[in-house]
Amino acid sequence: MDRSQKAESVASLNAVFNEVGVVVVTRNLGMTVAQSTDLRNKIREAGATYKVAKNRLAKLAIKDTSYEGLGEFLTGPTAIAASVDPVAAAKAVVDFAKTTDKIEIVGGSMGTQVLTPEGVKALASMPSLDELRAKLIGLVQAPATKIAQLSTAPAAKLARVFGAYAKEAA
Numbered sequence: 001m002d003r004s005q006k007a008e009s010v011a012s013l014n015a016v017f018n019e020v021g022v023v024v025v026t027r028n029l030g031m032t033v034a035q036s037t038d039l040r041n042k043i044r045e046a047g048a049t050y051k052v053a054k055n056r057l058a059k060l061a062i063k064d065t066s067y068e069g070l071g072e073f074l075t076g077p078t079a080i081a082a083s084v085d086p087v088a089a090a091k092a093v094v095d096f097a098k099t100t101d102k103i104e105i106v107g108g109s110m111g112t113q114v115l116t117p118e119g120v121k122a123l124a125s126m127p128s129l130d131e132l133r134a135k136l137i138g139l140v141q142a143p144a145t146k147i148a149q150l151s152t153a154p155a156a157k158l159a160r161v162f163g164a165y166a167k168e169a170a
Contacts, residue, residue, distance in 0.1 A: 006057060013053055013061030013080075020082040024089050024108040024120055025073040028052070031102040039096050039103070046092040046128075048083030069114035073107040085129040086110055094124035 001009070017023065031039070043050040053061075055074040062068050083089035090108065097103050108115040108123070115123065127135070 001054075009053065010057050010061045013051075013058055014065065016049065016051075016080075016082055017062055017065040017067045019084065020089075021084050021086040022082065022089050022108060022110045022123070023067050023070060024081040024093050025070060025106040026079050026081060026093055026097075027104040027106050028077045028079060029102045029104055031100070035100060035102060039093075042096055043081055043089065043092045046083065046088040047085055048081055048089035048092055050079060050081045052079040066111040067109050069112065070107070070109050078106060087123060087126050087128045090120050090124040091128065094121050 028036075040050050055076075055078060058074050058078075058080065059071050062070055081089040081093050093103075093105060097105055105117045105120050107117060108120045110123070
């Protein structure tokens with residue numbers, strides 16, 4: 001990798017660190033290509049990114065971002081999972097780590113808040129942003145649905161009464 005490629009890599013990583021809501025650092029412990037591809041696909045489906053980056057370049061990229069606390073985790077064969085949704089990357093990595101012992105969660109960060117591996121696992125157990133939005137919409141729609149049901153109920157009862165009188169008269 002020449003100097004211009006390194007500068008480009010640092011700039012792209014810095015852009016990622018400035019845009020995301022959470023970063024999870026993992027350590028690769030000899031994953032096969034198939035396992036790595038499976039992990040990348042799961043992370044992509046969750047709306048996150050997964051990148052193997054040189055530690056020295058990643059440390060340069062986190063300078064002047066809110067993820068400077070990640071520097072201590074960037075040793076050995078590491079990779080970075082990141083997502084705008086504060087839960088997506090953590091959930092995808094933790095779910096994958098449950099299926100294999102070839103990946104280790106080293107730590108992570110939500111902005112300036114540095115997370116231990118246990119903190120990343122706790123974050124992964126929370127509902128995602130989409131799940132929270134769905135719950136919120138459900139809560140907002142529930143009263144409106146009940147009001148609509150109540151307003152149509154008297155008319156339906158009245159129609160049944162008229163229908164019963166019509167059957168008796170006939």
